[in-house]
Amino acid sequence: MDLQAQKELLIERFRQINDINLVEAIQKLLDYASKKEDEMYSIPESHQKLVMDRFDKIKKKPNRLLDWDEAKKTLKA
Numbered sequence: 001m002d003l004q005a006q007k008e009l010l011i012e013r014f015r016q017i018n019d020i021n022l023v024e025a026i027q028k029l030l031d032y033a034s035k036k037e038d039e040m041y042s043i044p045e046s047h048q049k050l051v052m053d054r055f056d057k058i059k060k061k062p063n064r065l066l067d068w069d070e071a072k073k074t075l076k077a
Contacts, residue, residue, distance in 0.1 A: 001009075017023055058065060066074075 014023075014026065017026075
């Protein structure tokens with residue numbers, strides 16, 4: 001069964017629930033999952049600042065960047 005079919009089956013089963021405690025438990029579970037997903041994809045502000053600082057340096061001195069082929073030569077094998 002694919003994901004969309006599983007979701008549709010769960011939605012249909014959810015519509016038949018008449019127990020408020022179960023509905024609230026499912027809501028808490030969904031809220032928790034949503035929060036975890038947000039945390040998983042969030043980038044810390046300190047990391048964002050670091051990248052923006054590097055972009056600013058590049059804008060001020062674009063010639064400080066190396067061509068990839070030149071940069072590879074400087075790396076240790």
